[in-house]
Amino acid sequence: MGLTTPDAPPVDAETFESLPLSERIRAVVLHWVDCGFGSPKLFHIIYILKLAVLYIGVGVILATLTSGIGAPWQVAQWWNEPIVFQKLVLWTFLLETIGVAGSWGPLAGKFKPMTGGCLFWLRPGTIRMPPWPGKVPGTNGFNRTVFDVVLYALLLIALFVPIILPGVTGSTVAAGSPEDLGNLVSPPLLFVPLVLLVIMGLRDKVIFIAARAEQYGPAVLIFGLVPFLGNGLVDMIIMLKLLIFSVWVGAGVSKIGKHFSFVIPPMISNAPIIPGKAIRRLHYRNYPDDVRPSHLASGIGHVLGTLVEIVTPLVLLLSTDWTLALAGTLLMILFHGFITSTFPLAVPLEWNLLFMYIAGFLFLGHPNGDGYGLGDASSPWLIVATLACLFFFPVLGNLRPDLVAFTPSMRQYAGNWASALWAFQPGAEDKLNAVNRPTKNQVDQLQEMEFPRVAAEITMLQTAGWRSMHSQGRGLFSLLYHHVNDVDRATIREAEFSCNSLLGFNFGDGHLHNHHLIAELQRRCQFEPGEFVVAWVESQPIHKSTQDYMVIDAAVGIVERGTWNVADCVKEQPWLPNGPIPLNVTWRDPHYTPASRSTVTSMESAPQSAGAQKPESAVRHHDLATEPALQDAAERD
Structure with missing residues (x-):
């Protein structure tokens, strides 16, 4: 890839769009193996500058100069000061809530402009997504009002104020907070953004999830509880250790299973620090015929990922040995540093940098052996209560992923995500231009950046190809082959983008683009039946071997529900050379008829590839008369 020129798939632009969908997916997948997204190096430079100047530079200046603890360059004086730590957490919280941290820029599908977030959320008439539409008083509707805009603006102000105001002396905040620990952010200031965030979240879950409220929210709450803790600041540090422990272990546990191995190869392929194609190809079984994860990729995922995220936090939390604390902290810093270096598509770079700092602050700046271990808590019940609160949503979310978004479930990077693919009949995607928003469809954004139309389409298909490389992608494409008329000519979009x-x-959260969003898009855009079809799947519950899917026709609603076995997904290639995976239909709208199976039939009769067997039946049906509850559930939705 060049400085300003992307590394595009080596295809014939004039004939590429006329190829069958499976051949086009194979082409972009094989290109991803060698080049990742193929982003120009300028994109990575922009992200690095954003981190260095906005996040680290401005953040450290604000945190230090308003705390009265040394100059920004005097790191040794402030790196382990609680008030600086508090303000850097608040700064990250603020940037996430504005929309200039995670999911920002071209690697997140924001080309022109590169910022989404606040440009949408300060604009009346854009779409908002209440988490429980029709169930919580005062939250009905999907249209952003002036009230929502004012509420969001107040939230930003409430997060910014404690960053710029000086702190209060530790000993005046709570007993057990000695003067030599420096100042703290005034606790009463911290409850205001939390209250506003809850109100905002009940009206728009998008902002709540964007703010990473499931992690920064508990941290800020712990900051605010200092006056009520028996050991004051000591208890605060211990509770913060439990918080980061829950994030790490929750993420580690979520990686147990078949999905995570499929995250590693495309992530490595997209990492600009990986030299050449040979190392990238080592993470696939037999390029170009079999691009499932190699044993090397699986080993990296489950040893350097799963094992490290579970065992190392346990050592850091329980050990009082300084050497172990140093080794464990350095290991977790390297862990987050590696993730940052890969520039994952959701680009949570600030979050990873903050966790690198948090690890050092908590376990080296306030080591267990110096009075900040679990045994130094004011009460063992404080530890029990904190752990119960912190693990409630991760446990519930892994048992019932339909009830909890993947971020509160701590499934970041797990590969086990609710996700979707969108299929438009030719020209139908243009109807989305009726949606009030400060930008356009990504394919139009790219053309405004002087991409030829075909090049823009190929770029967008690369994101669908990326999805196909993950476990659930095989199932989603299988649904499209069954439900989209003339799927080879349809416009396929990765729904997250x-x-x-x-x-x-x-x-990466499919709950943000579930059937509620599709219904709102239909209200605004008026698609005809068959023009806009969505294949959507829920995350896999930790105790089941299947995933629940649904098919949505925007003009009709949910038309089919069913399940697939994850084992059937992971044995196939991304481009499905053996045809669609087996699907278990549990409910179908009696007035709905799936698309012609001509494409499916031709795929199933094609030569098979290594690693999979042709299914006896691509679709299995339940007798709906024996499962009225499923039909009732579908009708309620």
Whole structure:
């Protein structure tokens, strides 16, 4: 890739769009193996400058100069000061809430402009997504009002104020907070943004999730509880250790299973620090015929990922040995540093940098052996209560992923995500231009950046190809082959990317573009039946071997529900050379007829590839008469 020139797939632009969908997906997948997204190096430079100047530079200046603890360059004086730590957490919280941290820029599908977030959320008439539409008083509707805009603006102000105001002396905040620990942010200031965030979240879950409220929210709450803790600041540090422990371990546990191995190869392929094609190809079984994860990739994922994220935090939390604390902290810093270096598509770079700092602040700046271990808590019940609160949503979310978004479930990077693919009949995507928003469809954004139309389409298909490389991608494409008329001519979009241009944010969470969003798009855009079809799947519950899917026709609603076995997904190639995976239909709208199976039939009769067997039946049906509850559930939605 060049400085300003992307590394595009080596295809014939004049004939590429006429190829069958499976051949086009294969082409972009094989290109991803060698080049990742193929982004120009300028994109990575922009992200690095944003981190260095806006996040680190401005953040450290604000945190230090308003705390009265040394100059920004006097790191040794402030790196382990609680008030600086508090303000850097608040600064990250603020940037996430504005929309200039995670899910920002071209690697998140924001090309022109590169910022979504606040440009959407300060604009009346854009789409908002209440988490429980029709169930919480005062939250009905999907249209952003002036009230929502004012509420969001107040939230930003409430997060900024404690950053710029000086702190209060530790000993005046709570007993057990000695003077030599420096100042703290005034606790009463911290409850205001939390209250506003809850109100905002009940009206728009997009902003709540974008703010990473499931992690920064508990941290700020712990800051605010200092006056009520028996050991004051000591208890605060211990509770913060439990918080980061829950994030790490929750993420580690979520990686157990079949999905995570499929995250590693495309992530490595997209990492600009990986030299050449040979190392990238080592992470696939037998390029170009079999691009499932190699044993090397699986080993990296489950040893350097799963094992490290579970065992190392346990050592850091329980050990009082300084050497172990140093080794464990350095390991977690390297862990987050590696993730940052890969520039993952959701680009949570600030979050990873903050966790690198948090690890050092908590376990080296306030080591267990110096009075900040679990045994130094004011009460063992404080530890029990904190752990119960912190693990409630991760446990619930992994048992019932339909109830909890993947970020509160701590499934970041797990590969086990709710996700979707969108299929438009030719020209139908243009109807999305009726949506009030400060941007356009990504394919139009790229053309405004002087991409030829075909090049823009190929770029967008690369994101769908990326999805196909993950476990759930095989199932989603299988649904499209069954439900989209003339799928080879349809416009295929990866829903997470498209959602970014409609809501201003997405972080890999299919709950943001579920049937509620599709219904709102239909209200605004008026698609005809068959023009806009969505294949959507929920995350896999930790105790099941299947995933629940639904098919949505925007003009009709949910038309089919069913399940697929994850084992059937992971044995196939991304481009499905053996045809669609087996699907278990549990409910179908009696007035709905799936698209012609001509494409499916031709795919199933094609030569098979290594690693999979042709299914006896691509679709299995349940007798709906024996499962009325499923039909009732579908009708309720």
